[in-house]
Every structure is written in C-alpha cells, then in structure tokens.
Amino acid sequence: MDYPKTAAAVLKGVGGEDNVSSLVHCATRLRFVIKDDAKVDKAAVKATAGVIATAEAGGQYQVVIGNEVPEVFEEIAKISKLGGAASNEKSASDGPKGNLLNRFIAMISAIFTPLLWALAGTGLLKAFLAAAATFGWIDTATTTYAILNALSDSFINFLPLAIAITAAKYFNASQFTSLAIAGALVYPSIVALNGVPDITFFGIPVTMVSYVSSVIPIIVVVWLQSHGERFLYAALPSAIRRFVTPMIMVLVLVPLVFLVIGPLSNVISTGLAGGIGWVFSVVPWLGGAIMGGLWQVFVIFGLHWGIVPLMTAELQSTGLVYILAPLFAAVLAQAAAVAGVWVRTKNKDLKSLAAPATLSGFLAGVTEPAIYGVNLPLKRPFVYGIVGGVLGGALISAGGVAANAFVLPSGLGLPALFSEGNIVMLFLGLAVAIVVPFLLTVIVGFTDPVEEAAAVASNTDLQVLSPLDGTAVALTEVPDAVFAGGALGAGVAIIPRVGALYAPFDAVVAAAFPTGHAIGLQHADGAELLIHVGIDTVKLGGKHFTLKVEKGQRVAAGDLLLEFDIPAITAAGYDVTTPVIITNPKKYPTIDSPTVGPVAHGDALFLAIAEEELALA
Known part of the structure; x- marks a missing residue:
C-alpha cells in the first residue's frame, strides 16, 4: 500500500480536513466524525487503493483499512491537523450527538482503543504463563514466575491509571489530576483496606471495595472532574486556580468514590458479572x-x-x-x-x-x-x-x-x-x-x-468511450493532486462543453449519489469506472445536477446518465474538469491510446489494458 496516496485520497473523499470534527483509529479502521455527510464522496473513498470497505455506525464514518491502519492514520496526521499518535483519543465535545447508544459506544471506543494492544499483549503473556503453570512447565514458587507474573499482570492491575489518561483526553480533563485520583484508588494502603470492617471517613461509614482492574469508577469520576474543573477555573482567581483546582478535585472526588461511586459501581459490576455467570451456568x-x-x-x-x-x-x-x-x-x-x-x-x-x-x-x-x-x-x-x-x-x-x-x-x-x-x-x-x-x-x-461471468472472457481489454462532449486532457492536468497523482486510478480527464453525461460502455450503475457529482459503473468483465464531474463539486450538495439513473440499473453505451448546469457550477466557483478513471488497477493497471483534444460522446477515449495482456507482452 502507498500510505501517503491512500491517506490523501481518503481525506479528500471525506470532504477534506474542514469537514472532519475528529479522527481516531482502532485495530483496523479509520473512524471519522463528519460535519456534513453530503460532502463525503463515498464512491471515491471506496475506490481508493488500500480501502477494504466503509461503514457507518456509532455516529462515525468508518473506513476499513486492515492491519496497516496506523500507517495511514499517521500519514493523515502529516498532511492535516487530524490524527497523530497524540490525538488518537477523541474529545467528548467532538463526539456524535446521536442517540445514547451511539454516544456510549463512541465513548467506550475512544477510551479503550489506545489501551487495546497493551491490554491484549499483556493478557496474552498472562495466558501463556497460566498455561505453563497448568501443564507444570514452570514452578509457581520460583522468583522467575513472580517476575513473569508481574510483567503480565501489572497493566490490568493498574488499569484505572491507564483509563484515567484516555478518559481525561476524552472528557477534556487534566490528565495528571486524573492520574492522582486513579493513583489513590490503587494505592497499596487503600488496597489493603478491602474487606476490613468498620472503616470510616470523618465518622462516615465507608464500604471499601477493590479498585484494582476496575473500569466504571474512574470513568465516572473523570467525567465529574471535567465539569468540576471548568467550574473552578471560571470561579477561582487566576493566581491560585492552577494548583487549587487539582487540590479541590482530589480532596472532593476521591472520598466521593470511596463513599458513593465505588460501592454503587461494585453493585453494578457484580450484578452484571452475576447475570453473565447465571446465563453461562444455567x-x-x-x-x-x-x-x-x-x-x-x-x-x-x-x-x-x-x-x-x-x-x-x-x-x-x-x-x-x-x-x-x-x-x-x-x-x-x-x-x-x-x-x-x-x-x-x-x-x-x-x-x-x-x-x-x-x-x-x-x-x-x-x-x-x-x-x-x-x-x-x-x-x-x-x-x-x-x-x-x-x-x-x-x-x-x-x-x-x-x-x-x-x-x-x-x-x-x-x-x-x-x-x-x-x-x-x-x-x-x-x-x-x-x-x-x-x-x-x-x-x-x-x-x-x-x-x-463465465460467458465473458475475464480480464479482456476494454474500450472506454467518451461520456462527454468537450476536450480531453491528460489526467495530470486535473487541478487536484489526488486525481492528478493517480491515487484513485489511471484514466483521462475531459473539460465538458455540454452538461450531459452518457454511459461509456454497457454496465451496471454501481454508485449514483444523490449529490449527482459522481457515478460509478461496473462492466460485465469486472472493470470499474468512476466519472467525477468537476473538482470538489460534492460541496454543492446536488445543486445544478440531475441524475437520470439509479444504483443497480443496467445501462447501455450512449444512455444518458446525468445532466448538469456548467455555467451555474462555474459561477459557483468550481472547476468542471471531469476525471474518467479505472478504479481497479489490479485488473487494468494501465491505459493505452488516450485521446487528447476535442472529443464527442461515443468517441473512443482510451483502451484499458488487462493484466493478462500485459503479462503476455
């Protein structure tokens, strides 16, 4: 995968940096929170080399890359203010504003995604160590076992500290104050109080529970911390608020956890675990x-x-x-x-x-x-x-x-x-x-x-006819780096003189977006063609475009696919140069005999050369 090209094409397809509220990634997906869905060129994103699929869930536009998603994520960070290792946790203010389920899933995803690999890696080490002990391959009384057990158990043991960091980033709270709170929950003398009777705090009875490996208490308390900090920063004089605010937060929130949040979350956690256990036992x-x-x-x-x-x-x-x-x-x-x-x-x-x-x-x-x-x-x-x-x-x-x-x-x-x-x-x-x-x-x-497609010869050369009346130019002359650089595939561009777009071969309409600015076609032999009318015209939201076909419809060469108003589009400040590109370069890695100059719809535009023909050559 060419990471820079994939990153540039995906960012362009989602409407550019200005159309993205936030970007995170998980194990295999780029997860965009989009401002205006109408500006997303979904056909272009799906056609990008390196993109496996796209999905929309949890209030996010998800681009599935696979195992190489971190590399693409970092390349996006280089060409925009999005992404980067330091910002792979989304702020709550940037999250989806949909239903509670979407918001909850987005929160859990943002908090746990950065921890996933360390959690899984140390968990795997713990699993191997437990298996070794079960089969008698290691003596649990040895110091070797003690050291390996500490290596494998420490991260899950002190999980509240890690969650404090990611939750603070999500809720826009002070990370180090969150760490101070989490540290108090797993402080050795506090851990030792678990199960000790008659614990009090200024005379108030405390039901001490274990916060080792806990999740709910630290997430709740950091959320409260974020609101408390905003209030105190506005209320306290600037001369003292930077050190008084953390002091008040720790002094108030840690006892609140011990007195209320911890016992309540323990009831919830125990109930959930008990319910799961009941199902799996009965x-x-x-x-x-x-x-x-x-x-x-x-x-x-x-x-x-x-x-x-x-x-x-x-x-x-x-x-x-x-x-x-x-x-x-x-x-x-x-x-x-x-x-x-x-x-x-x-x-x-x-x-x-x-x-x-x-x-x-x-x-x-x-x-x-x-x-x-x-x-x-x-x-x-x-x-x-x-x-x-x-x-x-x-x-x-x-x-x-x-x-x-x-x-x-x-x-x-x-x-x-x-x-x-x-x-x-x-x-x-x-x-x-x-x-x-x-x-x-x-x-x-x-x-x-x-x-x-047994009746059709696989990977045969394909003659692509001109879908427009106008002037054909080399793709490198398109005033857009993604198209000009070939990130989406090889082809030719046309500067149209008539606002009518026709089918360049017999095909099925694979994509026909309501915005009308782009149409994807699929030939019976597997060739995939993208016709993108104008540059950045997705931002028009469908104005000045009239679709004549719909997704899944079969069309013949010369059928009218789309009408568009060239004067209105250019008056709105958009270039109408139209790339016509093959988007599956593995089957058709190159083009031959590209037309340059005046062209009418139905004229030969270029020949897409099949992979087998190149191999024979």
Whole structure:
C-alpha cells in the first residue's frame, strides 16, 4: 500500500480536513466524525487503493483499512491537523450527538482503543504463563514466575491509571489530576483496606471495595472532574486556580468514590458479572451460541465496544471471562470460511485477497479483511461463518470454558482458555467452528465471480468511450493532486462543453449519489469506472445536477446518465474538469491510446489494458 496516496485520497473523499470534527483509529479502521455527510464522496473513498470497505455506525464514518491502519492514520496526521499518535483519543465535545447508544459506544471506543494492544499483549503473556503453570512447565514458587507474573499482570492491575489518561483526553480533563485520583484508588494502603470492617471517613461509614482492574469508577469520576474543573477555573482567581483546582478535585472526588461511586459501581459490576455467570451456568450453551453467532455482526456495526465493559467487569469480579470464550469460535469460524473461499475460488484477485485474510483471522483474530473483503460480499461464506460460530460457541460454553485474561480471540490467544473448563469440549467446539464453515464453503459453495461471468472472457481489454462532449486532457492536468497523482486510478480527464453525461460502455450503475457529482459503473468483465464531474463539486450538495439513473440499473453505451448546469457550477466557483478513471488497477493497471483534444460522446477515449495482456507482452 502507498500510505501517503491512500491517506490523501481518503481525506479528500471525506470532504477534506474542514469537514472532519475528529479522527481516531482502532485495530483496523479509520473512524471519522463528519460535519456534513453530503460532502463525503463515498464512491471515491471506496475506490481508493488500500480501502477494504466503509461503514457507518456509532455516529462515525468508518473506513476499513486492515492491519496497516496506523500507517495511514499517521500519514493523515502529516498532511492535516487530524490524527497523530497524540490525538488518537477523541474529545467528548467532538463526539456524535446521536442517540445514547451511539454516544456510549463512541465513548467506550475512544477510551479503550489506545489501551487495546497493551491490554491484549499483556493478557496474552498472562495466558501463556497460566498455561505453563497448568501443564507444570514452570514452578509457581520460583522468583522467575513472580517476575513473569508481574510483567503480565501489572497493566490490568493498574488499569484505572491507564483509563484515567484516555478518559481525561476524552472528557477534556487534566490528565495528571486524573492520574492522582486513579493513583489513590490503587494505592497499596487503600488496597489493603478491602474487606476490613468498620472503616470510616470523618465518622462516615465507608464500604471499601477493590479498585484494582476496575473500569466504571474512574470513568465516572473523570467525567465529574471535567465539569468540576471548568467550574473552578471560571470561579477561582487566576493566581491560585492552577494548583487549587487539582487540590479541590482530589480532596472532593476521591472520598466521593470511596463513599458513593465505588460501592454503587461494585453493585453494578457484580450484578452484571452475576447475570453473565447465571446465563453461562444455567444455560451455558445458549449464551455461547448467542455470542458465537452474533459477535461478528456486532463488529460490523461497531457495537462490540459496548461489550468490552462487561468483559472487564466479569474479569474484575470473578477473575474469569466466560463471555470471551465463545468469541474464539466466532472469529475462527469466519477465518475458516475465508480459507474455504481461498481453496475453492478460481478468481485470482479473490484468491490473493483470501490468503492473507485467512492468516490474519486465524493468527491475530483480525477478521475485518475477511469479512469486508471476502465473506460479506459473497454472502454465503459469512452465513457459514455464523453457523460455525453458533455451533462452536455453544459447545465451548457447554464445557464451562472461560478465559483467565483479557485477550483478543485468536489462535495465539488460545492459552487463555486452558485453565478453566473442559478442555475436550473446548477443542471440540473449536474444531466444529473451523471445520463446519470451511466444508460448507468448499462443498456447498458460493457464487464465484468467475462463474458469474463465465460467458465473458475475464480480464479482456476494454474500450472506454467518451461520456462527454468537450476536450480531453491528460489526467495530470486535473487541478487536484489526488486525481492528478493517480491515487484513485489511471484514466483521462475531459473539460465538458455540454452538461450531459452518457454511459461509456454497457454496465451496471454501481454508485449514483444523490449529490449527482459522481457515478460509478461496473462492466460485465469486472472493470470499474468512476466519472467525477468537476473538482470538489460534492460541496454543492446536488445543486445544478440531475441524475437520470439509479444504483443497480443496467445501462447501455450512449444512455444518458446525468445532466448538469456548467455555467451555474462555474459561477459557483468550481472547476468542471471531469476525471474518467479505472478504479481497479489490479485488473487494468494501465491505459493505452488516450485521446487528447476535442472529443464527442461515443468517441473512443482510451483502451484499458488487462493484466493478462500485459503479462503476455
């Protein structure tokens, strides 16, 4: 992937820096909070090399990149004031203003995303250490074990400190004051008071609970801190407010946690953990089937972040996470389904995409490339993966299997499941989760893109006709760096003299946006063409454009697709130069015989050269 080109194209597609309230990233996605959705050129974003898919969930416009999302994120930071390592936590004031569920998920995502890899990495180390102790490979009485245990347990033990930092960034509170509050919660002498009777604070009875590994108390108290700091900074004289404000915050909020927030959150956490435990003890197979079947659906809609607090609450309360065990079945089932596609498909592009997606899913538990790139577009493999997740999750949970650490569900994270439950049921569930979707995909199959277009020669050269009357110019002359640099693909630009756009070949309309400024077409042999009328014209919001077709409609060469008012568009200050580009360069990496000069619609514009023809040459 060319990270700078991908970053520039994505930023341009979302309407530029000025159209973005905030940008964060998670394990595989860029997550934009957009100001004006009408300014987002979704066709251009989807057509960008390196973009697997896009989604809209949790009040965010999400661009799925895959494992290389941090590199693209950093490149965006270089060309804008968005992103950067220091700003991968979103302020609450920039968050989505939608319903409570969207806002809650956005908050949890912003607070936990920066901690995810450290939490998963140390959790994986703890899982390996626990497995070594279970199988007698290490003596738990040795100092070696003590040191390794500290390495693996420290981050989750002092989790309130880490959450204090990210929550302070989200709520716009002072990070170091938040750390002072969190530090008091896990201070050794305070931890030692847990379970001690008759504790009082100025005569007020205190019910001391454990704040080690806790989540809810520090998030609530930092939110209160953010409001208290704003009030005190406005009320106190400037000469004293910088040191008096932290003093008051610590003096007020820490006792408030001990007296009210902590005991209340402990009741909530214990109740949640108890409820989860009840489901997994009374009807464990049902809990496992639900989580194994729905987890990847939650991931698609970004709802999985809402389950993270349940996992941490269960881990803090019981030392085990039953809800996490069946997720291994869900993840490995989708990896197995994409492996089946890898084996069965005769389409070279699909096979090359399925191979790394298989490895990423099995080893790292990152399934977005598999889901968005292969299984979901093909439909059946995704369903087969859900079936495998349901069956495997039910068997795993029926065996009473639980994780002893917070890890990412993946092949590498399996040792976290070895110390609790029936290990035979665990491996039986995993085997079913893997074998069932793999065999369904290979034997029952799916509609292979090669089979769908069997009557048409694959990867044949394609003659693209001019969709406009005007003057054809080289793409490098387009006054836009993304198009001129070829970030979205190769092609030709046309300066139109008539505001009518016609189909350049027989195709299906793959994208027809309400703004009318861009149309995406797909030829029967797989060629994808983007016609983008003007530069930055998405900002017109559909003014001066009249669509004549809709998405999914079949059109023949010469059919009218769109009408637009050239004088009105230019009077509004926009350039009408129209790029006509092939957006799947793997199939059509170059163009030949590009026309330059006067051209009428229906004239030959350029020849898209297929990959096979280049190989023969």
